[in-house]
Amino acid sequence: xxxxxxxxxxxxxxxxxxxxxxxxxxxxxxxxxxxxxxxxxxxxxxxxxxxxxxxxxxxxxxxxxxxxxxxxxxxxxxxxxxxxxxxxxxxxxxxxxxxxxxxxxxxxxxxxxxxxxxxxxxxxxxxxxxxxxxxxxxxxxxxxxxxxxxxxxxxxxxxxxxxxxxxxxxxxxxxxxxxxxxxxxxxxxxxxxxxxxxxxxxxxxxxxxxxxxxxxxxxxxxxxxxxxxxxxxxxxxxxxxxxxxxxxxxxxxxxxxxxxxxxxxxxxxxxxxxxxxxxxxxxxxxxxxxxxxxxxxxxxxxxxxxxxxxxxxxxxxxxxxxxxxxxxxxxxxxxxxxx
Amino acid sequence: xxxxxxxxxxxxxxxxxxxxxxxxxxxxxxxxxxxxxxxxxxxxxxxxxxxxxxxxxxxxxxxxxxxxxxxxxxxxxxxxxxxxxxxxxxxxxxxxxxxxxxxxxxxxxxxxxxxxxxxxxxxxxxxxxxxxxxxxxxxxxxxxxxxxxxxxxxxxxxxxxxxxxxxxxxxxxxxxxxxxxxxxxxxxxxxxxxxxxxxxxxxxxxxxxxxxxxxxxxxxxxxxxxxxxxxxxxxxxxxxxxxxxxxxxxxxxxxxxxxxxxxxxxxxxxxxxxxxxxxxxxxxxxxxxxxxxxxxxxxxxxxxxxxxxxxxxxxxxxxxxxxxxxxxxxxxxxxxxxxxxxxxxxxxxxxxxxxxxxxxxxxxxxxxxxxxxxxxxxxxxxxxxxxxxxxxxxxx
Numbered sequence: 241x242x243x244x245x246x247x248x249x250x251x252x253x254x255x256x257x258x259x260x261x262x263x264x265x266x267x268x269x270x271x272x273x274x275x276x277x278x279x280x281x282x283x284x285x286x287x288x289x290x291x292x293x294x295x296x297x298x299x300x301x302x303x304x305x306x307x308x309x310x311x312x313x314x315x316x317x318x319x320x321x322x323x324x325x326x327x328x329x330x331x332x333x334x335x336x337x338x339x340x341x342x343x344x345x346x347x348x349x350x351x352x353x354x355x356x357x358x359x360x361x362x363x364x365x366x367x368x369x370x371x372x373x374x375x376x377x378x379x380x381x382x383x384x385x386x387x388x389x390x391x392x393x394x395x396x397x398x399x400x401x402x403x404x405x406x407x408x409x410x411x412x413x414x415x416x417x418x419x420x421x422x423x424x425x426x427x428x429x430x431x432x433x434x435x436x437x438x439x440x441x442x443x444x445x446x447x448x449x450x451x452x453x454x455x456x457x458x459x460x461x462x463x464x465x466x467x468x469x470x471x472x473x474x475x476x477x478x479x480x481x482x483x484x485x486x487x488x489x490x491x492x493x494x495x496x497x498x499x500x501x502x503x504x505x506x507x508x509x510x511x512x513x514x515x516x517x518x519x520x521x522x523x524x525x526x527x528x529x530x531x532x533x534x535x536x537x538x539x540x541x542x543x544x545x546x547x548x549x550x551x552x553x554x555x556x557x558x559x560x561x562x563x564x565x566x567x568x569x570x571x572x573x574x575x576x577x578x579x
Numbered sequence: 580x581x582x583x584x585x586x587x588x589x590x591x592x593x594x595x596x597x598x599x600x601x602x603x604x605x606x607x608x609x610x611x612x613x614x615x616x617x618x619x620x621x622x623x624x625x626x627x628x629x630x631x632x633x634x635x636x637x638x639x640x641x642x643x644x645x646x647x648x649x650x651x652x653x654x655x656x657x658x659x660x661x662x663x664x665x666x667x668x669x670x671x672x673x674x675x676x677x678x679x680x681x682x683x684x685x686x687x688x689x690x691x692x693x694x695x696x697x698x699x700x701x702x703x704x705x706x707x708x709x710x711x712x713x714x715x716x717x718x719x720x721x722x723x724x725x726x727x728x729x730x731x732x733x734x735x736x737x738x739x740x741x742x743x744x745x746x747x748x749x750x751x752x753x754x755x756x757x758x759x760x761x762x763x764x765x766x767x768x769x770x771x772x773x774x775x776x777x778x779x780x781x782x783x784x785x786x787x788x789x790x791x792x793x794x795x796x797x798x799x800x801x802x803x804x805x806x807x808x809x810x811x812x813x814x815x816x817x818x819x820x821x822x823x824x825x826x827x828x829x830x831x832x833x834x835x836x837x838x839x840x841x842x843x844x845x846x847x848x849x850x851x852x853x854x855x856x857x858x859x860x861x862x863x864x865x866x867x868x869x870x871x872x873x874x875x876x877x878x879x880x881x882x883x884x885x886x887x888x889x890x891x892x893x894x895x896x897x898x899x900x901x902x903x904x905x906x907x908x909x910x911x912x913x914x915x916x917x918x919x920x921x922x923x924x925x926x927x928x929x930x931x932x933x934x935x936x937x938x939x940x941x942x943x944x945x946x947x948x949x950x951x952x953x954x955x956x957x958x959x960x961x962x963x964x965x966x967x968x969x970x971x972x973x974x975x
Contacts (some may be wrong), residue, residue: 299933300889304875309887327760328746329884353887388861391843393836448830520947527945533849534938 302353309349319343381499382410385509388528392521402513409509417443417498421471424491427482440474473497501529584767593739596696631694632687635974637780644969646678646809647843653813653822653859666739671751673805676787678877681806683784683856684799686972689774690758691718692765698803699972701727705965707902708810713913717762724879725912727882729906731899731964735860743895743911745866746885750804755796772796812901813859814966827858834958841955844948849925852938854902861900861959867936868893871910879911883934893934904960918956922949 312324321343324331336344336352344352385406394402418441426434471492481486501509506529514522655661667673684690686699701715702708714722715910725743735739739749747753756761758771766774766882772794775781782792789798816838820831828846830839846854856862875883875892883892895911909915915924926949928941944952964970 300875300883300892302889305883305887305889305892306883307893308875308880327762327885328744331746332885332887349887353889386849391840391847393830393840457931463812520945524948527746527948529941531942532940533847534940546761567614 296417306346306349309344310346319345320349329422352399380410381413381501382407384501384533385410385529387533388525389513391528392524393518394517398516401516405512405516406509409512412501413505414524417495420498421491421495425475428480428488429478433478437471437474437532441471506530626728628772629688629700629902631689632697632974633689633778637683639683639973639974642673643679643815646675646805646969647673647903651813652811653818653826655818655821655857656811656813656861658859661735664735664737664857664860664862665786666736666749667734668749669752670716671804674788675811676784677789677805678803678809679806680781680784680788681802681804681809682970683804683973685780685806686974687775690764690766690771692767693718696764701763702730704967704970704972705905707731707812707906707965708970709720709898709906711907713908715763717760718765719762721762723762726908728896729902730807730810731812731901731906732810732860732862733899734811736862736898737864740896744880744882744885745896750807752802754800754803754807759815768796769800775799810964810970812899812961815901815961816958816962818961821858827854835949835954837954837957838958841951841953842958845955846953848942849952852936853897860925863897866891866894866896867938868895868934869924869939870932870935871895871914871924872932873930874932875934880887881911890934893932900956901959902961904957905965918953919949922952 269343275283309320312320314322314324319341322330325332332352333342333344336348337346338348338351389399389406392399392402418438421441422434422438425437429437472489475485475488475492506526509529510522510526512523517525588972649657671677680921684698685702686697688694688697688700690697696716696718703711706729710727711728714724715727716722728741729745733750738745741747741753742749742756745757755768755771757770758766764813776792776794781794785794786792788802797900816833817831819829820833826831827842829833831842834842852863852867853861868881872893877893880892882894882896883889885891898906903918905908907913907916907918909918909921915921925939926942926944929935929939
């Protein structure tokens with residue numbers, strides 16, 4: 241099954257802003273299809289990418305830019321003349337002075353601030369894509385606990401025991417959350433549907449990382465791409481009444497929340513492990529558990545077109561041996577890597 | 580083995596220097612001779628802590644230093660992802676002769692309007708080519724409002740944009756901006772090539788670098804850019820440890836437990852920004868707002884003041900963390916004197932600027948975590964780089 245390219249481009253463009261520079265670096269050739277990605281990667285990643293995309297929301301208005309620039313108007317004539325700007329900012333006048341009077345007024349500043357000028361386009365580059373929190377973007381609490389213990393650099397035996405305790409804690413957390421969710425959705429789904437839903441959910445939550453690899457002039461690279469287990473999306477494929485969907489969605493949110501390490505759960509875990517840790521290690525463990533793990537979204541590959549594959553694509557992951565399942569990839573033929 | 584480029588006697592520079600220092604305060608015209616732009620005032624006396632470079636002896640090795648070869652770089656610099664960070668343009672690759680010329684220009688005070696300061700006056704080698712002071716003193720005694728960035732591994736800034744606000748499009752185009760800046764070096768670019776070409780010692784250097792002795796601003800820029808790209812730090816304790824393992828995530832055998840712990844903390848909490856997609860360069864891919872200010876009314880808007888893009892306000896470029904132990908004070912305005920203060924900032928999560936990057940969250944670091952992180956950051960110090968004669972002042 242093939243989807244149109246537009247869906248993928250919309251998806252990627254929502255999380256990625258590529259600069260002209262990157263478009264050169266990752267120039268795609270003329271053919272219409274440059275990439276392949278498994279459809280599940282798209283479906284499951286919608287929510288995660290939306291979360292990651294929050295990082296590129298505009299939170300400062302052009303009016304604030306206008307106010308800031310006009311604060312340089314020392315003589316109060318309603319315009320910012322070139323000699324009222326610091327030397328490093330004086331290039332602005334040449335770029336934004338539409339009336340060619342050698343100064344910028346509020347209208348010109350606002351217009352320049354709001355318009356997608358070529359300069360800004362070239363300037364802009366979120367090469368790394370968006371960023372978000374792993375706890376809402378697919379990194380399980382289990383992984384967070386394991387990583388935190390690993391970072392403590394404990395003695396081998398202590399490390400092993402701490403991980404055992406952490407895994408048991410995660411088992412209980414995930415098991416309880418899943419049981420609560422199943423209790424709510426079970427009356428709404430047929431038995432095979434419930435089995436499928438549970439299978440998909442369990443599978444998704446067990447995935448630590450999903451990767452997208454790309455080739456650049458023959459060089460294959462790998463990027464971690466966190467895709468969350470999104471029960472709401474998974475439930476979308478089943479015919480539910482509006483009321484059922486509302487109830488199921490609420491349960492799905494509870495399912496996610498119940499797996500987060502809130503203060504109480506964090507304290508409970510630290511208490512379980514504290515018997516084998518020094519006070520300093522316990523303090524460090526608690527502090528690290530409280531940090532929300534950050535993950536990186538899709539990288540900026542520039543403009544390209546892709547088709548979506550129905551079949552999962554298995555890739556060789558040259559990682560550190562951690563259990564990783566690859567579900568999709570983007571393979572971008574590169575015409576030029578000129579810098 | 581060293582030899583002199585020019586055929587001066589060994590006494591001439593010393594005598595000239597003594598003479599100049601003795602009579603300069605009494606004869607303003609002499610200062611005028613040093614000044615390329617007669618409209619600009621000579622520097623205050625306190626700035627003349629080093630003699631102008633034309634009154635010192637230019638000493639270069641008989642056999643040029645090697646700047647161009649990259650075979651000595653460790654593997655983690657040459658792997659696919661790390662290599663893609665290289666911003667060297669195809670039309671200005673590093674050559675030994677070009678970088679040698681760039682080195683001489685970098686330390687030549689005649690690039691300033693009154694022959695008092697060079698690029699190397701503010702970008703100090705032992706400080707990782709940063710300025711140990713928060714603001715840098717300009718040719719006429721004024722002080723900049725930004726900290727002179729370190730010049731470590733500029734070659735590996737993938738966007739190839741420079742200055743704290745990224746207004747410099749590439750090294751070739753940005754190197755003359757401080758030279759021309761009215762606070763920093765104040766040189767009239769229309770006169771620069773004439774000033775340089777008056778010194779016969781330069782003619783051979785330009786001939787070696789470009790095939791003929793013609794001095795142009797473009798060639799000056801290209802040579803300076805080559806020298807700057809040659810400033811690659813790759814022999815730190817980190818590099819030694821990294822070369823011995825297959826992944827930077829492994830513990831390094833040459834690290835102390837505290838340094839390895841710090842490395843793990845860095846990988847988990849800092850690397851997403853400072854070590855993206857490779858483990859060699861410790862640079863950031865894009866300018867970021869790290870919550871240094873509460874709002875957009877701060878005195879310095881960073882990238883936003885250049886683009887007027889609301890989203891860019893408060894965004895600043897980050898220099899490489901290599902040699903960060905010696906490149907303080909830190910941040911664009913040098914507000915943090917120590918690494919402890921920097922970590923305190925990130926531990927608290929910074930201020931609530933609306934553009935603050937989502938990655939800058941309160942880390943709430945414990946004291947032992949801070950100590951471990953600082954121990955790790957100090958493994959990025961590269962003593963050989965900080966004293967490498969290839970990068971030192973050639974004017975004796």
